[in-house]
């Protein structure tokens with residue numbers, strides 16, 4: 001992975017968020033503990049903050065904090081959150097500053113009760129909506145678009161029944177959203193009409209759950225039922241589940257980067273095991289960009305499964321050459337510039353005997369700015385690599401993501417202004433090969449018209465001022481007026 005510019009930062013594409021909701025059919029269950037474990041399974045989707053809301057039979061209680069799940073929650077906090085129904089969130093900031101006010105779930109109280117909400121995704125029209133709400137007298141405590149969603153939803157709930165309120169909400173908000181609400185003692189889950197961000201339904205002992213990824217269902221020893229369909233509302237109350245298809249678009253637009261990088265390899269998205277998809281991508285990469293090399297090696301962790309696929313198809317030996325330190329927390333004493341090498345090696349070190357004298361194929365998922373790729377290529381060269389052939393499991397990232405991934409601005413994206421040969425020179429590789437759009441789409445196994453590939457093509461599934469939009473998706477509002485159908 002490439003980086004945001006920090007000396008030690010290795011992650012380059014920052015994940016959006018992870019959400020979970022659980023409802024048990026028996027009272028007395030400590031749902032917070034189950035949500036805690038599910039959030040632990042989703043920690044890769046956001047490390048900045050975490051939070052849990054539960055309904056204790058009378059009201060909603062929430063605990064939120066900055067940091068990893070294990071830093072935010074200790075036994076005492078979990079014990080206080082008593083109840084059999086609740087929701088949780090892990091956050092990486094997309095809209096809104098990094099501060100406690102922007103942590104989720106958000107709680108909004110209104111005259112008929114209270115609602116807590118957790119969100120994965122990003123609205124592209126949140127500033128206009130916020131302005132309208134502020135002009136009408138609403139007061140906001142955060143800069144997050146999720147609070148805008150909570151306010152809008154409460155207003156609709158005061159006017160309509162649940163289904164109509166959700167439909168009215170969907171007509172107003174534009175962008176990507178996989179949402180979980182705790183509405184008194186009921187869990188609601190909603191996936192945007194294009195299904196941009198993932199959300200799935202699982203069955204657990206004594207109830208049901210929804211989560212961003214099926215790995216969270218596995219962690220609770222549950223059974224994955226299926227993905228929440230684009231435009232579908234899931235209602236879980238006292239361990240019973242009902243689903244309502246509230247919007248039907250002609251095509252979905254699933255985020256292709258979930259398959260390349262964001263989701264865990266052990267998760268199943270839209271019926272596809274992410275591990276298998278990544279092995280396929282690696283195999284396509286080997287076919288499209290063979291290399292005269294003797295060792296295939298991943299940049300850990302995100303390049304591992306791609307490198308396995310490259311190795312299987314090319315028959316070039318697979319060997320680990322880089323070791324990542326997984327125990328660097330959010331806060332530690334940053335080495336000064338004179339300790340630059342130490343700083344880099346704290347995060348990633350070479351396994352020198354596996355590198356010395358070898359011609360390497362170095363496999364990674366993407367290149368954003370190019371600086372980390374350069375640093376790693378230089379590192380393996382210093383460890384004695386004879387040649388370094390870089391292979392990338394995504395096509396070049398040409399454009400920013402407006403739909404939930406904190407990637408970079410267009411000016412910062414190296415592929416937006418350099419050719420492949422230009423990037424190859426900047427990262428100091430002997431050769432550079434990206435998987436093609438066609439190869440990627442074949443490896444994922446979903447037609448390209450059903451994928452969001454906005455950051456790879458500059459054409460987005462929703463209208464964004466100044467950007468191109470996929471023609472089939474421009475009439476979003478018309479489709480949102482489709483009849484509600486109960487499954």
Ligand code: SF4
Nearest residue numbers: 255256401452454455
């Ligand atoms: S623009 Fe890229 S990262 Fe953003 S949702 Fe679309 S495919 Fe995913």
